[in-house]
Amino acid sequence: MRSVMTGNYASAYGVKLSRAEVIAAYPITPQTSIVEKLAEFVASGELNAKYIPVESEHSAMAACIAAETAGARTYTATSSQGLTLMHEVLIWASGARLPIVMTNVARAMAPPWSVWVDHMDSIAQRDTGWMEFFCQDNQEVLDTTIIAYKVCESAGVMLPAMIIEDAFILSHTSEPVDVPDQQLVDSFLPAYSPELKIEPGKAMGFGSLVKPDQYMEFRYKAMLGMREAHDRYLRVEQQFKSIFGREHGGLLDRYRCADAEVVLVCAGSVASTAREVVDAIRAKGSKVGLARIKAFRPFPQEEFKELASRVEGMAVLDRSYTFGAAGAMFSEVKAAAYSSHRRPVMKNYIAGLGGRDITPKILERIFADMMVVSKRGAEDEVEWVDVAGLPRRWR
Amino acid sequence: MTKSYEEIPLTPISDSPSTITITGLWRVMRPVVDPKKCKKCTVCWKFCPDAAIKLVDGVPLIDLQYCKGCGICSFECPAKCIVMVKEGEK
Amino acid sequence: MPTTIPEEEFTYPGSTGCPGCGANLVMRYMLKALGERTIVSIPACCWAVMPGYWPSNCLKVPLLYTAFEATGAAISGLRAALDLKGIQDVTVVGFAGDGGTVDIGLQALSGAAERRTNAIYVMYDNEAYMNTGIQRSGSTPWGAWTTTTPVGTTHGFKHEIKKDIMAIMQAHRIPYSATVSVAHPEDFVKKIAKAKEIEGFRFVHALSPCPPGWRMNPMHSIEVARLAVDTHVFPLYEIMDGRVKITKKGRGLPVSEYLKFQGRFSHLTGDEVEAIQKGVDAQWQTLMAKEESGT
């Protein structure tokens, strides 16, 4: 049944439909209406769960880790400062192989203080062993929450995942969302019952000390889990489609790339605007496409390698900056493209930080620049877009 | 011996008793009990940090595999029937 | 007279605590009182090492290792999951060191207490970061040497007073808290057994002598714990719904009797020992007054 709701409410409905059992909640703009809505669901009895009002994000994740170890399906949500405060226990959750699902409302890191969209907080967690699913609209937020639980809890995976929702552009934007039927979701996502869990009467220590001669094998096993997650996600999304009649383009959502000469690679809500821009440019005769990173982890390595082998130019838009040689997404996409037998010209555009609006006009100009660059090569490989003081005008 | 990644659980879950670690090897001094003097007050059993003392008819039997030789039993024994002896000496 | 503490052991020998380690006894007595239907959550601390390397475990009850500052949150998570699953007859215990409780773990502890998490939090207090080699913590007493409060040539030592965690927890209006000592196992077990029957958040402060950290002969662990009570350095009492009750008056010996066994205090001058004596006396008077007035 379709109704108009914010991305935050779409998250809350996704969690309710997934029958989360223990919810640890600590508020942070712009995530608060998720934990508020969940509090209502629990209070009204619509969701049979224990709601733990923790005193920090670090404790939110620690509480989920403990509850998940005891066999409960858990959930939490956070953003920017809260996500980075969790960094230690994010790594703990993946090391403990716990399929916790969390929503991160992607928001800029302070200082400067900013409550608006930016992917730096999410990108900074790429090494934690968490799957990272960037969404472009509220329907995808709801659906991916349910899909994530099923992928994470699969036997060969058993790793946590974060659903990433752009601050305000999704979290607080109301748009039509279909809320699936609970029975259908139950048929798709059975109750969580792990093989191993902490339970009274069973003397087992969870998370023991391991000597150097045994640590690597545990980390290798976790790597296998992330590798398995790649294929498992695609299979689970197809199962979801067979039941609910929709999908969101797998791990690398390619739009009109089949015959594209120039492709824009990006993630999150900007990709939705980019779809419009691709159609507009195509209508004027240029062969452009969009490759939307849905999953930054597991990274769609093979998909990028294949795409790179048949396009002239790849523009990679990073909505974050991580003080490396270039944006994080650009670096990883370029690495994947490097091993392709034909290497496209590649350029990195840093745009939309701290909530700066990425308008259709800006995207048109990025495509135009990339079409030139893919013919003549780029002077410098990384360009910051729409920065006052830089010569080029984008607006 | 390092276990293969296929043999180990998803994350380290410990379920085998710590008795595989023979802490008795740590000793420098060893408690020696004189059963005749023992008043069966169980103080030694009570205060042993490693639960390495078994009471046989109330008299302490020290499990030398695990006793670390801390000397608490000897110090606390009201009857002074436990003497600390240098390891290796009779 | 034979002992009155339960015979059954819930710890295996072979744990890697130092000879004479008080913390081993704290765990041993606690589990004797709580029994098999217990789940223990332990953060980074000596006790995170003691069960041994994987797959070794010295506890006969389930154990969850957590991050250093997370004990308060972990016991809330455990209890929530158990409640949700309808598993009622189990005691959830947070078992942490002093640094992990009064310093890095204080925030999560306060959160768990304020949420009235149905769990027991036991702090084994060896008065410094012992697992990392005796660095001072907020629970290290005034006057003590540690590797980060060196005496050296400047006659240095820790100049801040020990954090009063019992007062901090009392400010959270929790239904039950108590101090316990490994020198008084009967009192220890009695209090834990009482705490077990109480609903809500309960806190237990256990003094846990540490031979290497206190610079003393391991054989004196129990004697030192006993003297801590007898000199009123570590009074034994409980607070039930806000009312203080002293459970062991102690012999009222001079503080010097307690200090003399411990190398960490050996540098103190007479005046400095006198200063400690004054502080201890004042603290003892306050406690007695509280017991008197029932607040």
Place this chain on the structure above:
Amino acid sequence: MVVASEVLANAAFRMGFEVSAFPFFGVERRGAPVTAYTRIDSRPIRTKSSIYWPDYVVVLDSSLLKGIDVLEGLKQGGSVLINYPEGKKLENVSPRFHHFVLDATAVASAHGIGSQTAPIVNTAIMGGFAKMCDVVTLDSVLESIRELAPAKEEENVAAAKEAYERTVEVRP
């Protein structure tokens, strides 16, 4: 309290349109000016970027006219509805836009919506919007209000109806 932009989005959605409604959030403080945006289209709305050239502008508080250029970016021939005190003359009415006025404050307080000192004009103004805008009908607005109003449903509906009647265009 029901949010005006949600009433509008929901009304359009109930009529079968695709919608997207989003606030520009800054630091929310009581009394501080906020702006909310709504897109209505016949096909799914994929553009996720702010609105710079609106077709319609709605001003819920005439005091904003002093500090803010509320008409910034309004398309040529676009329309603006202002909650404006009854009988007071609207100044500098530009021929480039259609101006509509409605004393939503009076209507809201007459129907007892919000407090006497701070009546809530959200539903009343939406009644006025239905008059100004030919996309969204009054009925869809009323239905949306019934669905979303947490309390005083009938008063809110009545206020919107009356507001619709009392909304008039002001010619330059």
